[in-house]
Amino acid sequence: MAPNRIENLLLETLPQPYRSSICSRLEEVVLPAGTVLFEAEEVPRYAWFITSGLASKMVSMADGRSAEISMCGSEGVVPSWHLLGGMPQGPTRCIVQMEMKALRIPFPELQRELQRSEPLRQLVLRCVQRRCMILSQNAACNRLHDAEQRLARWLLTARDLTGTNSVSLSQGFLADILGSRRTTVTLAAGVLRRKKLISYRRGHIQILDHEKLKGAACECYETVQGLFRNFYG
Ligand SMILES: [Zn+2]
Incomplete structure (x- = not known):
């Protein structure tokens, strides 16, 4: 339906x-x-x-x-x-x-549909292409940028994709997101909180100032934002 x-x-x-x-x-x-x-x-x-x-x-x-x-x-x-x-x-x-x-x-059923429908196949191919581009940026980001920058970037991207300023995540999940130790995540979230960019309490993160949070994020945010913005372009 x-x-x-x-x-x-x-x-x-x-x-x-x-x-x-x-x-x-x-x-x-x-x-x-x-x-x-x-x-x-x-x-x-x-x-x-x-x-x-x-x-x-x-x-x-x-x-x-x-x-x-x-x-x-x-x-x-x-x-x-x-x-x-x-x-x-x-x-x-x-x-x-x-x-x-x-x-x-x-x-x-979708696999079969993909064989039958050229418009669907073209869009799925573009979707895969865009995601591969984003994945390659993520690979470099995870290697080169620190946890604070990556946390800021993740929160901004989540905000763009969902339209909400608040995220509820366990600390364990945050560590998985960043591929970092829990202590590293706590430190990164603490830095952003002290700058009054986010509030962070019991796994609930609220973006307080998303414009300033952009300043704390690495350059990968803008690159990936551009790819999401022009997803099927
Ligand atoms: Zn980065």
Whole structure:
């Protein structure tokens, strides 16, 4: 059942009447934070077109540590690169980060649809291309920029994708997002709090001054913001 307004950029970009046709086959779901969308090395059961909220793609190591490699919002489809063919599984798992509303379709059905529909295939390819570009920026950012800059950047990107200034995250999840120790995360959040850019209490982070927070973020924020802004350009 499709809602009156889609609120997913990929679906909104599809030409009519095809857009209405595919939307009529989507099921609307609400998923709480912490829901696993797909596990590493497993074929996803569904594909989701997020309409609100946020999901994180994570990679876990053998010692149990994990790090976020990218975040996904209402700009595209999750998963995306799994749809390209070959073996539809990989090392990433995907978790709902902030309560999510989405339109879902069984993954094999979307795979088949991709073979049939040229407009859908073109948009999924662009979605994958943009996400690969963002992923390459993330790789350099994680290597070169400090936790305070990356936390500021993450909060600003989450704000852009969800339209909200407040985020509820456990400290453990923040450490996963930044791929840093909990003490490093606490220090980074403390620096931003003392500058009165955020408030941070019991896992609830509120952006107090997003313009000044941009000054605390690394250059990667503007680069990635540009890629999100022109997602299907
Ligand atoms: Zn950076």
